[in-house]
Amino acid sequence: MxxxxxxxxxxxxxxxxxxxxxxxxxxxxxxxxxxxxxxxxxxxxCAFARYLGISLFLVLLAFAIALIGDGRISQSHILIIFVLVLTYGYFTTKSTEQIIEANFAEKQTRIALEKAKVSLEIKVAERTSELESLTKTLGQKVDMRTTELEEKLEELEKINKFAVDRELRMVELKEKIRKLEEELEKAKTNA
Structure with a gap:
């Protein structure tokens, strides 16, 4: 073989x-x-152990009923009981196999889902950490750029103040020149 x-x-x-x-x-x-x-x-x-127990009980019960009813157990009684037990066993086996396989598949699916959940949680944590790092870096860049812009603004304000002061000084000087020219004109006309 x-x-x-x-x-x-x-x-x-x-x-x-x-x-x-x-x-x-x-x-x-x-x-x-x-x-x-x-x-x-x-x-x-186990469902098999339960089947064996129930089958044994049913066989003994059937034999007891046959013995009480007829006073003996004939071959036809044995054949009928044997067919009933086999039929009961066949359907019990099929239904329990389907239930157990479905339960196993559900358990495997639950385990796979749990693994996927853990994997996703790890990925989310990594991504969150990455985003927090990027946010921190971006915040630092924004702070640095803000400081630079404040310094430039301060410089521009100084230049603007200098230009405005210069312009005011020029206006004052022009006014003085005009007054001096007027005085000179008056002095020339009086002299």
Missing amino acids: EKLKQPTSKTIGTPAYINKNCWLATALGYPPVKRCWFCELRFRH
Whole structure:
């Protein structure tokens, strides 16, 4: 017989995963059913264990009813009980596998979302830090430029004051020259 190739990954959700909390999976060395690929529960909390308990109870109950009703257990009773237990087992297995796989997918999605959230928080913190740094740098540049402009304004005010003072001095001198010319004219006409 050809040996089946065993998957190498033993992470949860893969066929090679063995739940260390479950004595059945650990004892067998492989997951007994597909839903065990996604399970981390102890055996007593397992849907399979519940199925076994309920099935055993139903079989015993059916045998007891058949025994009380007919006084014996016939082959037809055994066949009917066997078919009912298999049908119950099939539908139980299918529904629990779907629930467990959906739960596993939801858990994986939650983990991925948490990682994405952490990643985004880190990126936001980095970007915030970068923006704060840029804001600080820009604030320093604005302060430096404001200081430069204040110094230039002060210089311009000095130049303006000097020019205005010079202009006023020129007006005074022109007025003096005009008065002196008038006095000179008066002195020439009087002399």
